[in-house]
Each structure stands twice: as structure tokens, then as C-alpha cells.
Amino acid sequence: MKVLITGVDGYLGWPLAQYLTNRGHTVGGADNGYRRAWVQEVGSCSAIPVCEMKDRLAAFEKRFCRPMPYWHADLRDFGNILDILHSFRPDAVVHLAECPSAPFSMIDREHALFVQINNLTTTLNLLYAIAKCDRGIHLIKLGTMGEYGTPNIDIPEGFIDIEFHGRQDRLSFPRQAGSWYHWSKVYGSYSIAFAVKLWDLRATDVMQGIVVGSRLSENRSDERFCTRLDFDEAFGTVVNRFCCQAIIGEPLTVYGSGGQTRSFLSLADSVQCLGIALESPAKIGEYRVFNQFREVYSIIDMARKVQSVAAQKGLKVDIKTVSNPRLEQEQHHYNPIHENLRKLGFRPVRSINDEISFILDDLANHANRIRSAPKGFYPTVSWKGDTTATDVK
């Protein structure tokens, strides 16, 4: 199968390209290098060094004995995405070309607008380009479990049967996103569902949990096959960040009581799930939603898990709670359903525990990089911030 990965230089894109190529697919990639720029903007860097894209591509070609077609391109420019689809002619597109950070979107108004417009534009462009080029292309779009928020009822996979005044309908499950970024993902989901109706496209919308991991099991000997591992407050997801704190002996910083419960999966499982979605594609005219995760933990339990794996490696780390910069419930019901991928054959291959252990091994040589990053671990972006009632110019 020919698969285009948009955002191939990102956290998921790079390992996914390797995984799919290993499974015999032909992978092409596009990226504009924004993830690198954003992490730099917030004053941080990847804990694991990330080589230039050209070196990644050279490593890829050497290992897989074929080059990966690659476009350095901004998908907010419609001409770019049209050109790519026209020349590569993919069977499927995995769309990862979005800004993935809630705190980044909450920095201020400019960042809120940037994230929403960026994500809305790349997704809409991609939909129009698919409709124009080849409506048979299967679009796999990365959403997030965060789109659902934390309702007081179980979370179904995308849709729910609602009975009201004696009548019934199956409707989209109401979303309750918790940041401008998360809302941008909700808008992307609606755009895709609408475009599928409009033009008889085919799409899989993946509500993914928080991914944990630094690389696939393959190629552990060559760091160029690692993915980036961010630990700053904006792009460092919680478990990856805890691992970076653990490796330099800093306390793991839990926001608030840590009772916030989230869904998680290992990087190895994430790419497996995306592979399943690709290999069992949505039908023409079908918009389907997968809740993609393996395990559910509270943040405080996850901190304890990292603490315990670190202890096995002789790393003694404390857990410290800091004031919660976010607007979120710290005690709540959380029971998302995740049956669709299991029915298609998903069987987890790597536990979160194992993934944490691998990350800590990968980080062992990079403690100094983490220590010397200009921006530390502590949150500075407050959900309530950026606006005070007094400072109108």
C-alpha cells in the first residue's frame, strides 16, 4: 500500500514511517519542520538528539534499501498538497501535520489563533485535495482522547444512541475539549465527518491516548531511528517528561492532586493501531472513530509507575505536586470504551512499564542535554492567564 504521512518529521510520524515500511508498505512523507521550530520557540530541545531530516532520510534509505519520497512542504499551501498527492498517488494518508500542544495553544491569543487556524487549514486543504485527486484515498486523521474531556458517563467510540422524548437517533458523542488546541482537534473531526458525507470519502478518526515511548523495538543500535522526546511543558507529554525528570534526579512534577485520569498507550502499540486502521480501511462513504489506547491511569499513579521503574534501575526520584496550571477536574469518572481496534485484531505488544524502561535506557546518555535545556520542566503557561482585567493599553 502507498501511504503518505503528513508530519513525518514529528514524534509519531518518524517511527510510523519505519513501522509501515517494515510491514512492506511504500511510505512517502511531508513536513515543514514546524515541530522543531515550536520546541525551539518555547526554549527547549528534544532529550534524544534529532538529526537533520536529510540524515534521517539517508539512514532510512540505507536501512530499508529504498529512499523515502519526501516533500519539505507547508500544507497550509493547497498547491503543495495537490502536487504531493498528484505525484505520489497514495492509497492512504495518515494526517499528523498539526500543532499538537495544549499549553502552546494557551500561551496567549496569538498562539490560540495560530494553532486553531494552522490545524483547521491543513485538514481542510487535505480534504479538498483528496476530493479533487482521488476520493478513494483513505484518510487516517490523528485526533485525541482529549476531545471528549471527562464527562460523567462512559465515553463511547465517537457516537452515541440518544433517546429523547420517545424518539432515538445515533449522534456524534458531545465533545468537551479543555484547550484551544483540543478544540482544534474537535473541529478537525467535524470537518472530516462532514467532508465524508459531502464527497463520499473514507476516513478513520483516531482518538488517541497519551503516547509513551522513544522508539520502536527495531534498530535500537542507531539513534537516528529514535523519535524526538520532548520534556518541556508544551510538547513534553506527561510520561516522557517524567522519564526525563527521573533521569536527572529531579522530582516528577504532578499538576494538582494528580487524580486526573487519562488513557495511555506505548509508541509500539500506537503505530500498530495505525497500521491496523490502514490495512482494514474504512469503506467508501464511511467515517469511523477509534478510541486508541491501552491502559487508563491517574497522573499520580503514572508518576508512581515511573518512580518504580526508575527505582529498578537504581534511580531514586521523588514526586512533587505543583499548582495545576490547567482548567481540569482532578477527581472524575473516566471509562472510555475501546473495542473497535480490538475487533480488528489489535493486541498490545508493549506495556507502558516496558516502554518506560526503554525510555530510561535511551535517556541514560542524555542527562546533560536535559539539564542544560534553557527551559525547565515547570509549567509557566496558565490556562487562566494572558488576560488580566487591568492592563488594557
Next chain:
Amino acid sequence: MKVLITGVDGYLGWPLAQYLTNRGHTVGGADNGYRRAWVQEVGSCSAIPVCEMKDRLAAFEKRFCRPMPYWHADLRDFGNILDILHSFRPDAVVHLAECPSAPFSMIDREHALFVQINNLTTTLNLLYAIAKCDRGIHLIKLGTMGEYGTPNIDIPEGFIDIEFHGRQDRLSFPRQAGSWYHWSKVYGSYSIAFAVKLWDLRATDVMQGIVVGSRLSENRSDERFCTRLDFDEAFGTVVNRFCCQAIIGEPLTVYGSGGQTRSFLSLADSVQCLGIALESPAKIGEYRVFNQFREVYSIIDMARKVQSVAAQKGLKVDIKTVSNPRLEQEQHHYNPIHENLRKLGFRPVRSINDEISFILDDLANHANRIRSAPKGFYPTVSWKGDTTATDVK
């Protein structure tokens, strides 16, 4: 009360400014003149002549014995909205500064993006500006009943109690918009609900039906107090368009079978409802939703209604069905609830029938304007259009 109307030069903004001033409020307005430009872009004009904004303002000042503070300003520029809030210091903002056309958003990709980004940006800027200047400002935002689509269950006012797996929560009622424009209004609703949570703002989100009318009952002698009345396929809403067809003896063009059912209200009732929302404001921290309409009709029934009112005036008109350019159900359940405004005192003052009669009177002198508009009544924007599988360059 000091009320800022953003989009004061538009279809609703201009009569609303008069209505609120009549009720003793101090009204300020902002507009960038886009509605005029859009209608010109699609090759049409208002059936009732619209004088320049400066002449509108002069007429306003003469009649109400005070000037209306007015800013010719684009609200996509944050500085503009900050300056306006800072200098006018309103108690409430009625936000009408959005592109209001479904067909306009469906012309092509550029228009889809323009409408979504325009509407998202003005709304987000306004929210940030209110949070920054004065969180007590009551935001009244014009949404549309079209956000809900046509689910197979009754439509509540914004929220629904959902029971699932033995637990219950009250969640946002799932939206099923039918155009990129309608989705932009859904995104606006979510942005406002989120901002209210974030910053303890106060907001009323108005899901309005299709408005019918050309002016308030006051000032029928001076056409400068009329509002614009568009009849092109993009900005001409269905009943106003039917009236323009009737006045020149053209058949009323019904899309498809005409079984599509929608909610309607007169212009006089629309401004009354907005006045009620203003005068009984949302509480601090409250995001409330009103379904704002009076009557429910199918499009074919509405065509017959216009035909019958026209007949009473000696105008004989036919009804003609044309191929439906939209993607919508033509037979469906439709029963939206509308109790919130009634509970606050809304009592309809003008029926749709009366409003149609007034419009036909107002149009009597303008048949030639309608006849000579370069763009006719027939739909040319197809929901399925703009993309064909063959024409990749």
C-alpha cells in the same frame, strides 16, 4: 445599558441598533463593510437600496437626537476590538460580525477557509478582548438553528441529559451542521462556552431561525431605516428571496421537494428576542443557549404562504422546484424546543404572514432593481461541487 453591536451595518445589526435605541439603550456599532462587498462579489445587490454608512449614521442621529458611536473596523485585528471596548466601555456586546452564508462557504476551498477563519478569528478576538478589558461584559452571540441540523429526535436548547451505562450527565447537544459556514458557527459556540469556563465570562448563544423582514414597524416612511434585503442564492435567505421573486412575477424556486423543515421568525421578533437577552443577562460564569424562533414550516409550505400573501395583493406567482444544490434531508423529523425566551417574556409581535406582507409593500418600488441584478435567483453553488476527480493540474 451601553451595547456594542459588531456587524452593525448588516441585515440584523442595523434594525437592532434602532430597536435598542428606541428602548433607551445607548448603542455603538462596528463594521468593516464586508457584507456589502460579499453581495457585490456574488454579483448581486440588496433589493431595497442601502445608503452609505455615513448616511445611515446621519439619519440615525437626526431621528434619535444623538449620534451613534461608530467604528469602521475589521475585528480580525485584535487592536481594533481592544480600542473599541476600551473607549466605548459597553455593558454588552451583540456579536454579529461574521460571514452568514452557507452557499458562500460552499463556493470553493478558498471561500470555505475564508468563512471559517474569518468567523473563528472575530469570535476569538472578541472573547480575548472581553477577558482583557472587562469580564462583566455580557456577550450575545448570534448562532443559528442550522447548527443542530435535523436529528431524528427533538432538539433541546443547547444541552441534553444523557444516560449511558447507568450514569448520567448533562452535555452539549450534538451538532450536525450542513455547510462549512454552519460548522463555523458551531465552532463559535464551543469557543464561547470554553471561554466562559476559562475566564468566568457571561454569554448568551442564540440559535436563531431564519429571519423574515425588511424593517421594523417604526419609521416606515424613511427608507434609510430599512435593512438590506438580499435575494441572491448566497445571502438571500429563503423567504426574503421568495418575496423578491413574487414581486417581479418569477416563480418561487424551491430546492428539491421542499419538505425540508426549518424554523422562522419575523425581524421584529428577532430584535425583540435579542433585547430580552440583553435585558435579562446571563450571570457571571454562565453560558446559556436560546433557540430563537417562532414558527416551523417546510420550505414548500413557506412558498405557498408567500404565494397566498402575494395573491392578496394581486400578484400571481407560481412555485417551481429546482434540483437541490444542498446536501440535506428533504423529509425528516423536526421539533426544536423553544422555551427559554418565552420564560423571559418573549411574546411574538409580528407574524410571518404580516412580515411577508410588509416586505412585499417595501419591494413594490424596487422591481426594476431586482430584475436588473446581474446574478439571478437560481442556485449555482453545488454542495457536491468544486471538486471533480479528474481535473488535477
